[in-house]
Amino acid sequence: MIEGAGIRVQDVPDGLTATEAGMWQAFRNGSEYDLRDGDPVVDDPHGGRPWGPERSVRARIVAWLLLDGPPALAGRVSSLKLTGVRITDTLDLAGGTVVPYVELKGCRFEKEILLPEARFTTVRLVDCSVPRLEAARVHTEGDLHLARCRFQGGVRLTDAHIGTDLMLNQAVVHRDRRGRSISADGLTVGQDLQAEMLESYGEFSMRSAKVGVSLSLRGARLTNPYTRLALNAPQLTVERTLYLTPAGVGNPLQSSGTTPARGTRVQCFECRGGIRLDDGRFGDAVDLDRARFVLDDDQELSLRRVQTPELRFLGDRPERGKVILSGARIVNLVDRWTSWPGLGDLHMGGFAYENLVPQDAFPLARRLEWVAAATAEYNPEPYERLAAVLRNSGEDEDAREVLLAKQRRRRETLPLAAKLWGYAQDWTVAYGYRPGRAAVWMAVLWAAASIAFSHASHPPVNKDGHPAWNPSLFALDLLLPVIDLGQAGQWRLSGAWQWLSTAVILLGWILATTVAAGATRLLRRN
Numbered sequence: 001m002i003e004g005a006g007i008r009v010q011d012v013p014d015g016l017t018a019t020e021a022g023m024w025q026a027f028r029n030g031s032e033y034d035l036r037d038g039d040p041v042v043d044d045p046h047g048g049r050p051w052g053p054e055r056s057v058r059a060r061i062v063a064w065l066l067l068d069g070p071p072a073l074a075g076r077v078s079s080l081k082l083t084g085v086r087i088t089d090t091l092d093l094a095g096g097t098v099v100p101y102v103e104l105k106g107c108r109f110e111k112e113i114l115l116p117e118a119r120f121t122t123v124r125l126v127d128c129s130v131p132r133l134e135a136a137r138v139h140t141e142g143d144l145h146l147a148r149c150r151f152q153g154g155v156r157l158t159d160a161h162i163g164t165d166l167m168l169n170q171a172v173v174h175r176d177r178r179g180r181s182i183s184a185d186g187l188t189v190g191q192d193l194q195a196e197m198l199e200s201y202g203e204f205s206m207r208s209a210k211v212g213v214s215l216s217l218r219g220a221r222l223t224n225p226y227t228r229l230a231l232n233a234p235q236l237t238v239e240r241t242l243y244l245t246p247a248g249v250g251n252p253l254q255s256s257g258t259t260p261a262r263g264t265r266v267q268c269f270e271c272r273g274g275i276r277l278d279d280g281r282f283g284d285a286v287d288l289d290r291a292r293f294v295l296d297d298d299q300e301l302s303l304r305r306v307q308t309p310e311l312r313f314l315g316d317r318p319e320r321g322k323v324i325l326s327g328a329r330i331v332n333l334v335d336r337w338t339s340w341p342g343l344g345d346l347h348m349g350g351f352a353y354e355n356l357v358p359q360d361a362f363p364l365a366r367r368l369e370w371v372a373a374a375t376a377e378y379n380p381e382p383y384e385r386l387a388a389v390l391r392n393s394g395e396d397e398d399a400r401e402v403l404l405a406k407q408r409r410r411r412e413t414l415p416l417a418a419k420l421w422g423y424a425q426d427w428t429v430a431y432g433y434r435p436g437r438a439a440v441w442m443a444v445l446w447a448a449a450s451i452a453f454s455h456a457s458h459p460p461v462n463k464d465g466h467p468a469w470n471p472s473l474f475a476l477d478l479l480l481p482v483i484d485l486g487q488a489g490q491w492r493l494s495g496a497w498q499w500l501s502t503a504v505i506l507l508g509w510i511l512a513t514t515v516a517a518g519a520t521r522l523l524r525r526n
Contacts, residue, residue, distance in 0.1 A: 011070065020057045023082065027065050027100070030076045036084035036106065043084055045108040045129040046150050051086040059091040059111070066098045082107055093118045104128055112153065125149050132176065135160055146171050153177075154202065159186040168195035175202025179226050184209055195220055196247050197267065202226065206233035214240045214284075219247025219267040228299055230273025233280065241284040242277075244269040244291045244315075268292055274299035274321070282308035288315040288339075295321025303328050313339050314359060325351040332357050337366040340373065348374040348382050356389055364398050368405050378413045380406055400433040407433075424510060441511060442479065449475035449504050456497040479508040 011028075012021045019035070026033035035055045036043045065080055072078035079101035090111040096118050103124040112132035122142035132153035133146070138160045145167040146155070154176030157166075166189045173181040181202030187209040198220040215238045224230035236242075249265040272294040277286070286308050293301050295318050303311075305327040313335040322345045330353040337358075340346060348371075356367075371382045383406035391399040411422035453471035477483075478501055493501055 016061065017053065017057070019054060019085075020061045023057055023061070023080075023085070024065065024070070027078055027080055028070050028073050028076065030072060030079045030081075032081040032083055033085065034083040043106060045084075045106050045127060051108060055084065056086040056088055057082075059087050059089040059109075062087060062091055063093055063096075066093060066100060066102065067096045069100065077101070079103070081105075086110070090114060098123075120144075132156075137161075139163075143167065151181075154180055155182045155184075157182065157184040157187050160184070160188070162187070162189045162193075164191045165189070166193045168193075168198050170197045170199075171195070172199040173201065175224075175226065179203055179224075180205055181224075182206075192216065197249075198222075200224075200230070203229050203273075204231050204233075206231075206236055208235045209233065210237045212239055214238065214243065216243040217269055218243050218245050219249070220244075220269055221267075222271045222273065224273035228274045228296075229276055230271050231275045231277075234276055234278040236277060236280040238281070239283045242280075242282050242286045244271075245287050245289045269315075270294070274302070276300070276302045277306055278302055278304040280306045280308075282306070284308070285310040285312060287312045291315035293318045293321070295319075297321065300324050305329075310334060311353075315339055317341055318345070321345065322347065327351070329353075331355065334359060335362070336360050337362045337370065340370050343373045344376040346370075346374040349379065350381070352385065353389065355393070364401060368402065371402070371405075372409070375409070378409050380410065383409070404433045445504065445507060445511075446472075446475055446479055449479065449500075452500060453497070456493060456500075475504065478504040479511075481505070481509050481512050 012024050016024060023033050041047060042049045062080070069078060077100075081101075081103045083105045084107065085104070086108045088110045090113075091109065092114040094114045094116045098118060098120045101122055102120065103126070105124075105126045105128070107125075107128045109128065109130045112134055113130055115133070115135040115138045117137045118135070118139070120138070120140045120142075122144075123140060124143065124145040125147075126145060127148040128150075130149055130151050133151055133155045136156050136158040138144075138157070140161070141163040143165045144160075144162050145165075147167045147169045148171060150172040152174050155173055156176075166187075168182075175181050176183075179202055181200040182204045185205055185207040187206060189210070190212045192213045193211045193215045196216050196218040198217065200220070200222045201224070203224050203226075204222055215236075222230040246266045246268045249267050268290045269288075270292045274295060275293070280286075280303075286303075286306065289312055292315060295301065297320050299321045300323070301318065301321065302324045304324055306325075307329045309330075310332040311328075311330045311334065313333065317339055318341050321341075323341050324347045326347050327350040330351075332355045333353040334357040338360075351374075367386065371386055374382050383402055387399040387402040387406075390396075390402060407422070408426065411419055411426070414422060450472040453475050456471070
């Protein structure tokens, strides 16, 4: 008998090393098998200190335990709990069904882990060094934890199904031969996917992935200097919120929705490379609070056709690259003017939002710059959308200013004659959006014409039956193109006075036409 374990020596198969025999016994007992030395430098699985045979087990013995291991001792539940162990060769569990609970902490794998189409209850790898994890179509009933692990050749989780949570917090993942750090296309996660403080060097691909609750990339750093995209996640579905926000650095991480305590060092989300979230569906929000995007000229933060109740665009302004919101549908747009890129680097064709919730000061002049930045070539749609949102929120004056800005922007695209006519409308009644100007111009012109005509020679057309000369009524009769006050046709002017009367008539027609256009727009808006 082995003291304290209740296991007979003959229960351990022949051919096992002493280290493997100890692992075998711990498996049946359901206890942790800890081979750490006690020196943090030596025990570091990512360090350069070699681990000898006294800390090494063969991968095929680990696979034997997990796929066809011995029964547990009476009153025990068999499980594989390894700490500080070196696993030699390739751990191959492809297509297998693993019933025991698996937890490996601070372990070092010599070669890759193969889990394609394997089935587990819960798997926890914490702070392990792994050359590569190949887990396409893996299925877990519970969690898959890969926290603080380092993968030198990437992670593949294509079409994997995780029953509850997928944890990648503080993991470090380097790219594979195809340039991808994490391949998770078609991934399904029952609850949360947490990749907080993740370091990804390559493309993180999550095309058509589904997350049952929230996807957190708080404090993550995604870097891909090799291709255009650092995060490639079109058609991503997240039932609640996508977080690209800061995390509080500590142990444990002060994140996951909590506000870091005062004095805590905060690490913001940072992406060096393009982000593609096209056609994504997010049940609560997309949160970009204090996110930092470092893009090349040909790279994009692409949110084409995204649908979410709230977009929190509160990150740092990208110095280069483009922000694309074409076709996106948002209810609440929470933003700062300092977060948006400049002229030509913002595209909002077909971008629909219902409410603006600006953070900090966001005056109308800045909002108009925001729209202008999105329309390097004239496009009326962003102006009309902004005016409609402002009007619906009761800011009618601001809405009129937006529509006036739209007309002025349109004027620059017109031929010379139409452009001059546009300037006339702008100077007089501001395209009808400031109708009070018409009364001022009419009054000024009437007064000036009345004074001028008071000095004019005015022989009557008909010596009998003409009304008394009234220069004010005469000027008003010329100025109003439709109304006949009985003065204009009764007096004969000649020379310069005739030219003056013609000019007053033309100016009257221009003012009247402009006022009519403004009234039409007013009626249409109402």
